[in-house]
Amino acid sequence: MATNFIGLDTEKARNLADALNDLLSNYQIFYMNVRGYHWNIKGANFFELHLKFEELYNDLLLKIDEIAERVLTLGHRPAHAYSSYIERSEVPERKDVSDGREAMENVVDSFARLIAKQRELLAMAGDANDEGTVALMSDYISQQEKTVWMYRSYLGQ
Template sequence: MTKNFIGLDTDKTAGLTEALNDLLANYQIFYMNVRGYHWNIKGDNFFELHVKFEELYTDLLLKIDEIAERVLTLGHTPAHAYSDYIQASAVPERKDVSNGKEAVGYIAESFATLIAKQRDLLSLAGEAEDEGTVALMSDYISQQEKTVWMYRSYLGQ
């Protein structure tokens, strides 16, 4: 077994890196969707949602950077081309969404996709004894579960 410079099995980190790059693609598409919601929102809840979407895309941008840096920490290269992101992402690209409830519904769906991918990564990272990725995914999941509850409550679900 070959270990990388932080003492993890290189074969296992290769699989982790693939999953992290997939997660990165989903975050990037979700981020751009939320930027679009922020820019294009109209209607009664404009002021509330405009601010909420800005908070969300700011947080997503931070997580995008953390995921890419985790890939680098594992000794690999983060994906960085939008053409790759669009091809890999399970979060669909959304265009011209200006209805608040529609945008919030898409946000809740996107978080469900991310949480599922992060749970898979949590398992892979545990098998690889990669505490750094375990901690990152665990933090994301616990934050996002509450966020999904709040967005779903807004929708009356």
């Protein structure tokens, strides 16, 4: 078995990097959607949601950087073109959303997609003995499950 410079099976590391680039693409589209919600939100809950969306996009931006750096740590190149992100993302691009409820429903849906992808990555990373990716995905999942519960509660679900 050939290993990379951090001691992981090269084929498994390549597969993990590809899956992380897929996740990165979803995060980038989600990030831009949330920026749009922040900029365009209107209505009775403007102040509350405007701040909540800013908090969320700042967190997403940190995770985007962490994911890209994990791809580099595995010895691969992170995706860095919006055309690639659009092609790969399962989180749909959302345009001109100004309704708070619609924006929050989109956020909950996007988190569901991210959590599912992160669970897949968690299993792949475990199989590859890649503790760094395991820890990253585990942290994201536990944080986001609580966030989804809170956002769903806001929606009355």
